[in-house]
Amino acid sequence: MSSSSSTSSPAETIARAAREAFEASQLVDPEKRNDALRSIKDVLKENKDEILAANEKDMEAARPLVESGHLSSSLVSRLSLSRPGKFEAMLSGIDEVVALPLPTGKTTYSKELSPGLELYRVTCPIGVLLVIFEARPEVVVNIAALAIKSGNAAILKGGKESVHTATLLNELIQRALGKTEFPSTSIQSVATRSEISSLLAQERYIDLVMPRGGKALVQSVKDQTKIPVMGHADGICAIYVDDEVDEGMVERVVLDSKLDYPAACNALETLLLHETHLKSLWPRLAESLLDSKIVLHLDPSTYSSLPESTRSNPLVKQAGPDAFDTEHLDLELSVKSVPDVRAAVDHINQHSSHHTDSILTTSDAHSSYFVRGVSSADVFINASTRFADGQRFGLGTEVGISTGKTHARGPVGLEGLCIYKWVLKSNEKDGSVVGDFAAGKGKTYTHKDLKGKEAPF
Amino acid sequence: MSSSSSTSSPAETIARAAREAFEASQLVDPEKRNDALRSIKDVLKENKDEILAANEKDMEAARPLVESGHLSSSLVSRLSLSRPGKFEAMLSGIDEVVALPLPTGKTTYSKELSPGLELYRVTCPIGVLLVIFEARPEVVVNIAALAIKSGNAAILKGGKESVHTATLLNELIQRALGKTEFPSTSIQSVATRSEISSLLAQERYIDLVMPRGGKALVQSVKDQTKIPVMGHADGICAIYVDDEVDEGMVERVVLDSKLDYPAACNALETLLLHETHLKSLWPRLAESLLDSKIVLHLDPSTYSSLPESTRSNPLVKQAGPDAFDTEHLDLELSVKSVPDVRAAVDHINQHSSHHTDSILTTSDAHSSYFVRGVSSADVFINASTRFADGQRFGLGTEVGISTGKTHARGPVGLEGLCIYKWVLKSNEKDGSVVGDFAAGKGKTYTHKDLKGKEAPF
Structure with a gap:
C-alpha cells in the first residue's frame, strides 16, 4: 500500500513476465x-504510416525543447524515422539478423569423462536482458531482433524523447510475436525513468543490464544495481607514432581516426609521438591537423617544438591538467x-579508457x-581506431562496445x-555416480577429448 | 587526514601496486x-617448518573458539596444514597448475577484413583479481598459482582464522617471485575485513572480485562493489525422476548425490518424482533414504503415499514453506x-540456485x-549431481563454481x-583507414575467414 510498493510492483511484474517468457x-x-x-518485419512494414505518425509526435514534442536549448539538434535528428531510407534501413536490419x-x-567443448559418461559445453542465451538506450527509437527493433535471435528475453527502456515511437514499435513487435510460438512478453518496454530504478532491483529475474549511452549513464546504472552490467562506455582512444615508422601513413591514419566521425567512441582523442618526431614530422603533421580545424591541446614538448608561426594559430593550446x-x-x-x-604503453594504460589504441x-x-x-579491448597496428566496430570486424550487427574486462570485450555481437x-x-x-570412482571401486576418469563431437540435443 | 582517508589509502596503494604488477x-x-x-614451490618446501609453525599459531588461537562454540570444529580441521599429506598436496597442487x-x-578468431588487414581475437588475462576466501589457508597457494599461470595479478583475503598461515605463505610467494622477472606484488594479501571494504571501492584498479564462500559472503560483496563479481554461490541441486526411467539407477544416483559429501554445494537437496512413482518406487526409495539417516521433508503427495509404518519414522517430516x-x-x-x-523444469527454474540439476x-x-x-549451469542426464566439479570435468584445478549467467558458468578453470x-x-x-572503404573509394570488406590462423605475436 505504500508508495514504494506501488512503484516497485509493476517492475517486478514486468521482470517476472520476462523471466517466464525466457523460460x-x-x-x-x-x-x-x-x-x-520475419513476422515482426511484416507487421512493422504494414504499420509504417502509424509508426511515422507516432514518430512525428515525438519530433513535435522535441522541437520546442531544441529551440529553448534543452535538447541538442543532433539528438533530434537521430530521433527521426522519416529521413529517406531510415525506415527501410530499420527493416533491413532485421534481415541482417535473420x-x-x-x-x-x-x-x-566435448569430453568423455569415462566410457559411457560424456560432457558437453553448449552455448545458450543468458536469460533476461534489460537494455537502456537513448534517443534512437529504431534501437527497439534492433535489440528486439538480436534478443530473439539469441533466445533471450528483453526489457527495453528508450529515451523519453522517443517514447511514442518506442512504445508503438514495442506494441507491434508484441503483436507480431503473438502470431508465433514465442511469448509476446519476450520483448517488453517501459517508458519512465522511475521504472528503471525498480527494474535494477529485480536481480532475481534479470540477468544482464546493458546501458547504451555515455559514461554517466553506465556509472549511474552500476551505482544502482547488483545485476551484472555490460557497459558501452566512453572511448579515450590513442595512437602512438613509433620512432620506427613509415612516415607516409602517419597523417593518413591520424586524420582518418580523428575526422571520420569525431563524435564516435572510437574516434582518436590522444596522439602520442616518439620524441624523435618532434623536429620534423610533428610540425608538418600539426599543420595538417590545423588545416582540418582540429584544436590541439599540446604538452610542453610538442608545444615548444612548433614554430612561432604555428603556435600563434588560435587552435593551438597548451594542454590543461585533464587534457589526456x-x-x-x-x-x-x-x-x-x-x-x-x-612510455607510450604506460601512458595508455593510465589514461585510456581501454577501448581502442x-x-x-x-x-x-x-x-x-x-x-x-x-x-x-582493441589493440591495433598501423590501422585507424575507427575500425573498432562490430560491422567492420565482421561480427554482423553489434550489441555495442564493451570496455569491461569480463564476459565480452570490444565490439559485442550476438555471441x-x-x-x-x-x-x-x-x-x-544404471546411471553414473562418483562413488564408482573412489579408490578401489574400479572406475577412473579418462578425460578423453571427443574432438568437437556435438552434444546430442 | 580524516579517518576515512587513512583507512582507504592503504587499499588504494595495494590495488595500484597490483595494477602496476599486472601491467x-x-x-x-x-x-x-x-x-x-616452480620457484614458489621450492621456497615453500624450504620453509615447511616455519609454515607449519605459523599454522600451529592459527590452530592454537582457534581451539578456545571451538570450545566456546564460536567456531565449528569442521572449520578448524580445514585450517590445519599438519594433517599427513596436506602440505605435500598443497605443493603438488602447484605441479598440477604447471x-x-x-x-x-x-x-x-581470425579474419581478413580486407586484403592486408587482419583481425585476431587473442585470449589474455583479465587483470587484477580480488579473491576473498574462508578458512583453508592453502587456497593462498592455489589461487596464487592460478593467477600467475593465467597472467593475472591477485589480491588475496583469507579468513581471520588463518591469518598467520596466509600471511606467511604470501610473504614466501613474494620472496619467490622476487627471484623472477615477475613483480613480487603480483600476489598480495590483506589481513583485515576493513581492508576488504576499501578494496571493493578500487574499481579503477581491480577488475574482478571472486568471493569463495557461502551465499552470505557473495551477497555482502555484491552489495558493496561496482566491480564485477564472479560468485561461487550456494547449490540447491535437484534430481527429477522421470516416468520413463530405468528404475535400477534411481536409488544409486540419488544416494550418491546426497551422501557422497552432503556439505558440498553440488550435493542433492531436492528430489522431484514423477507421480507415477508414488505407489511403488517411492516407498522403497524412502526406506533406503531413511536407512541412510536422511531426514525427509515431504510435500503432501509424497508424504501421504508412504505407509504409516514409514511415516512414523521420526526422520520423516512434512515439508515446511521453505523446504524447496x-x-x-x-x-x-x-x-x-x-x-x-x-512441471519438474518449472519447479527447478523457480527454486533451484541454477547450479546443477x-x-x-x-x-x-x-x-x-x-x-x-x-x-x-550444469544440466545432467542419468548422472549424480556430484560430478559438477572442475577436476571431474577435466578442467584441471578449478577456481570455483559460478552460478552467474555471464563470463563463466559452472566449474571455472583457468579459462x-x-x-x-x-x-x-x-x-x-601506408596503413589502413576506414575512409578507403567509403562508397567509391575502392576498398570493400571481404571478411574472409582465416581458418584459425594464429595472431603473429
Missing part, C-alpha cells in the same frame, strides 16, 4: 526464431611526446610489445548475448 | 610463468511429486526438454580467469 521460449525450436523475426548464424546450441583524460568527441586532439614505446610502426618488436602491454551450459550425459544402464 | 607482468615471456611457479596448458595467447528453497548441506532432503517433466530418464525427448528448459583482446594488424605500407 517458455527455450522450449520452442530455435530454428523458428527467424520466422518470428542472415546471421544461430549463436546458441553450439558445442564448444578527456573524451573530446569533437574536433580536438591532445598531443604528447614520449621517449619510447614503453593503435601503434604506427614498422618494428615487429615494438608492435608485439605494444599489443602485449596495452590493456585495452555477447550468450553464455553456455554444461551438459553431462550418462549412457550407462 | 609489468604482461611484458614477461608467458613461458616463464611456470618457472615462477602441467596445465597456458590459457592466454590463444587465437580464437533451502540448501540443507546436511543429511536432509526435500521431496515432491510432479505430474510431468514440464539432473534428470533420470530413458526418454530422449524428455532429456532434451529438460536440458533445454532448465536454466542452470575463467581470461578474457580476450582484439588485435587488428595492417600490412599495408
Whole structure:
C-alpha cells in the first residue's frame, strides 16, 4: 500500500513476465526464431504510416525543447524515422539478423569423462536482458531482433524523447510475436525513468543490464544495481607514432581516426609521438591537423617544438591538467611526446579508457610489445581506431562496445548475448555416480577429448 | 587526514601496486610463468617448518573458539596444514597448475577484413583479481598459482582464522617471485575485513572480485562493489525422476548425490518424482533414504503415499514453506511429486540456485526438454549431481563454481580467469583507414575467414 510498493510492483511484474517468457521460449525450436523475426518485419512494414505518425509526435514534442536549448539538434535528428531510407534501413536490419548464424546450441567443448559418461559445453542465451538506450527509437527493433535471435528475453527502456515511437514499435513487435510460438512478453518496454530504478532491483529475474549511452549513464546504472552490467562506455582512444615508422601513413591514419566521425567512441582523442618526431614530422603533421580545424591541446614538448608561426594559430593550446583524460568527441586532439614505446604503453594504460589504441610502426618488436602491454579491448597496428566496430570486424550487427574486462570485450555481437551450459550425459544402464570412482571401486576418469563431437540435443 | 582517508589509502596503494604488477607482468615471456611457479614451490618446501609453525599459531588461537562454540570444529580441521599429506598436496597442487596448458595467447578468431588487414581475437588475462576466501589457508597457494599461470595479478583475503598461515605463505610467494622477472606484488594479501571494504571501492584498479564462500559472503560483496563479481554461490541441486526411467539407477544416483559429501554445494537437496512413482518406487526409495539417516521433508503427495509404518519414522517430516528453497548441506532432503517433466523444469527454474540439476530418464525427448528448459549451469542426464566439479570435468584445478549467467558458468578453470583482446594488424605500407572503404573509394570488406590462423605475436 505504500508508495514504494506501488512503484516497485509493476517492475517486478514486468521482470517476472520476462523471466517466464525466457523460460517458455527455450522450449520452442530455435530454428523458428527467424520466422518470428520475419513476422515482426511484416507487421512493422504494414504499420509504417502509424509508426511515422507516432514518430512525428515525438519530433513535435522535441522541437520546442531544441529551440529553448534543452535538447541538442543532433539528438533530434537521430530521433527521426522519416529521413529517406531510415525506415527501410530499420527493416533491413532485421534481415541482417535473420542472415546471421544461430549463436546458441553450439558445442564448444566435448569430453568423455569415462566410457559411457560424456560432457558437453553448449552455448545458450543468458536469460533476461534489460537494455537502456537513448534517443534512437529504431534501437527497439534492433535489440528486439538480436534478443530473439539469441533466445533471450528483453526489457527495453528508450529515451523519453522517443517514447511514442518506442512504445508503438514495442506494441507491434508484441503483436507480431503473438502470431508465433514465442511469448509476446519476450520483448517488453517501459517508458519512465522511475521504472528503471525498480527494474535494477529485480536481480532475481534479470540477468544482464546493458546501458547504451555515455559514461554517466553506465556509472549511474552500476551505482544502482547488483545485476551484472555490460557497459558501452566512453572511448579515450590513442595512437602512438613509433620512432620506427613509415612516415607516409602517419597523417593518413591520424586524420582518418580523428575526422571520420569525431563524435564516435572510437574516434582518436590522444596522439602520442616518439620524441624523435618532434623536429620534423610533428610540425608538418600539426599543420595538417590545423588545416582540418582540429584544436590541439599540446604538452610542453610538442608545444615548444612548433614554430612561432604555428603556435600563434588560435587552435593551438597548451594542454590543461585533464587534457589526456578527456573524451573530446569533437574536433580536438591532445598531443604528447614520449621517449619510447614503453612510455607510450604506460601512458595508455593510465589514461585510456581501454577501448581502442593503435601503434604506427614498422618494428615487429615494438608492435608485439605494444599489443602485449596495452590493456585495452582493441589493440591495433598501423590501422585507424575507427575500425573498432562490430560491422567492420565482421561480427554482423553489434550489441555495442564493451570496455569491461569480463564476459565480452570490444565490439559485442550476438555471441555477447550468450553464455553456455554444461551438459553431462550418462549412457550407462544404471546411471553414473562418483562413488564408482573412489579408490578401489574400479572406475577412473579418462578425460578423453571427443574432438568437437556435438552434444546430442 | 580524516579517518576515512587513512583507512582507504592503504587499499588504494595495494590495488595500484597490483595494477602496476599486472601491467609489468604482461611484458614477461608467458613461458616463464611456470618457472615462477616452480620457484614458489621450492621456497615453500624450504620453509615447511616455519609454515607449519605459523599454522600451529592459527590452530592454537582457534581451539578456545571451538570450545566456546564460536567456531565449528569442521572449520578448524580445514585450517590445519599438519594433517599427513596436506602440505605435500598443497605443493603438488602447484605441479598440477604447471602441467596445465597456458590459457592466454590463444587465437580464437581470425579474419581478413580486407586484403592486408587482419583481425585476431587473442585470449589474455583479465587483470587484477580480488579473491576473498574462508578458512583453508592453502587456497593462498592455489589461487596464487592460478593467477600467475593465467597472467593475472591477485589480491588475496583469507579468513581471520588463518591469518598467520596466509600471511606467511604470501610473504614466501613474494620472496619467490622476487627471484623472477615477475613483480613480487603480483600476489598480495590483506589481513583485515576493513581492508576488504576499501578494496571493493578500487574499481579503477581491480577488475574482478571472486568471493569463495557461502551465499552470505557473495551477497555482502555484491552489495558493496561496482566491480564485477564472479560468485561461487550456494547449490540447491535437484534430481527429477522421470516416468520413463530405468528404475535400477534411481536409488544409486540419488544416494550418491546426497551422501557422497552432503556439505558440498553440488550435493542433492531436492528430489522431484514423477507421480507415477508414488505407489511403488517411492516407498522403497524412502526406506533406503531413511536407512541412510536422511531426514525427509515431504510435500503432501509424497508424504501421504508412504505407509504409516514409514511415516512414523521420526526422520520423516512434512515439508515446511521453505523446504524447496533451502540448501540443507546436511543429511536432509526435500521431496515432491510432479505430474510431468514440464512441471519438474518449472519447479527447478523457480527454486533451484541454477547450479546443477539432473534428470533420470530413458526418454530422449524428455532429456532434451529438460536440458533445454532448465536454466542452470550444469544440466545432467542419468548422472549424480556430484560430478559438477572442475577436476571431474577435466578442467584441471578449478577456481570455483559460478552460478552467474555471464563470463563463466559452472566449474571455472583457468579459462575463467581470461578474457580476450582484439588485435587488428595492417600490412599495408601506408596503413589502413576506414575512409578507403567509403562508397567509391575502392576498398570493400571481404571478411574472409582465416581458418584459425594464429595472431603473429
